[in-house]
Amino acid sequence: MKDWVTFIHFIVLGLSLAAPIGPMNIEVMRRGLTGGFLASWCVGLGGLTGDVLLLLGIYFGLGDVMRISGVQIGMYVIGIVLLTILGWQSFHHAFQTKDRQDIVFKEISPKSAYMTGFMISIANPISLIFWFGVFGTSLHVLTASHSVVFSVLCSFAILLGLFLWNLNLVCTIHFSKRLMSVKVMRTIMILAGLCLLGFACHFSYRLYNLIL
Structure with missing residues (x-):
């Protein structure tokens, strides 16, 4: 019984990581x-x-590598450039749309969408802090x-929590956008x-603070 409680705890931990508004959730909604x-x-x-x-x-001990200043600077730079480009694209698309068809039926390559999500994940310092901080500590206590x-099962429980939140968000956007007017959708994009x-x-x- 105690093991089941621990397993559910890690599912909730995955949900708690995915639920807060961040670059990933915003991009999922925008692409939806x-x-x-x-x-x-x-x-x-x-x-x-x-x-x-x-x-x-984390399992292979890369936590120490991620604490190197040069690595952190590189991740921040990638994250800044990526988020700036995505933000600009969101503005550009919002002001270029003339009707609902322009917004809803714009074709986007699945591969491009997949790589965008991947890059946001690995170049997001917030995610890195969680994985190598909070989860790293939890994993150390768990293995002891x-x-x-x-x-390993508890690690998959966290991934299950992430998956469930992603499925919930994608389905919510997919079905709710049919009820949105062009003005509302444009506002969300902005x-x-x-x-x-x-x-x-x-x-x-x-x-800036890291460099100084």
């Missing part, structure tokens, strides 16, 4: 509005793939009191662009 279900889903899958790689990195097999650029500015500030 502009590219449809598949594009939004691929962004989420790309992000989940990045999370799997980060999780494997449970078997390796159970520790707000998404502002949020993405806001995260880019926040990362720039943290990069």
Whole structure:
């Protein structure tokens, strides 16, 4: 019974990581509005793939590597550039749309959406702090009191939590956008662009403090 509680705890931990508004959730929503279900889903899958790689990195002891200043600077730079581009694209698309068809049926390559989600995941300092901080500590405590097999299962429980949140968000956007007017969808696109650029500015500030 105690093991089941621990397993559920890690599912909730995965949900708590995925639920807060951040670059990943904003991009999933934006792609859901502009590219449809598949594009939004691929962004989420790309992000989940990045999370799997980060999780494997913890198992193989890459936490010390991620604490190197040069590595952190590189991740911040990639994250800033990526979020700035995505924010600009959101603004550009919002002001270029003339009717609902322009917003809803814009074709987006699934591969492009997948790679965007992947890059946001591995270049997001917030995710890195969680994986190598909070989860790294939880995993250390878990392996000290449970078997390796159970520790691996709990790691998959976190990924399950991430997957469930992504599925919930993608489906919500897919079905709710049919009820949105063009004005509402354009407003969401503009707000998404502002949020993405806001995260880019926040990362720039943290990069500035890191360099100094």
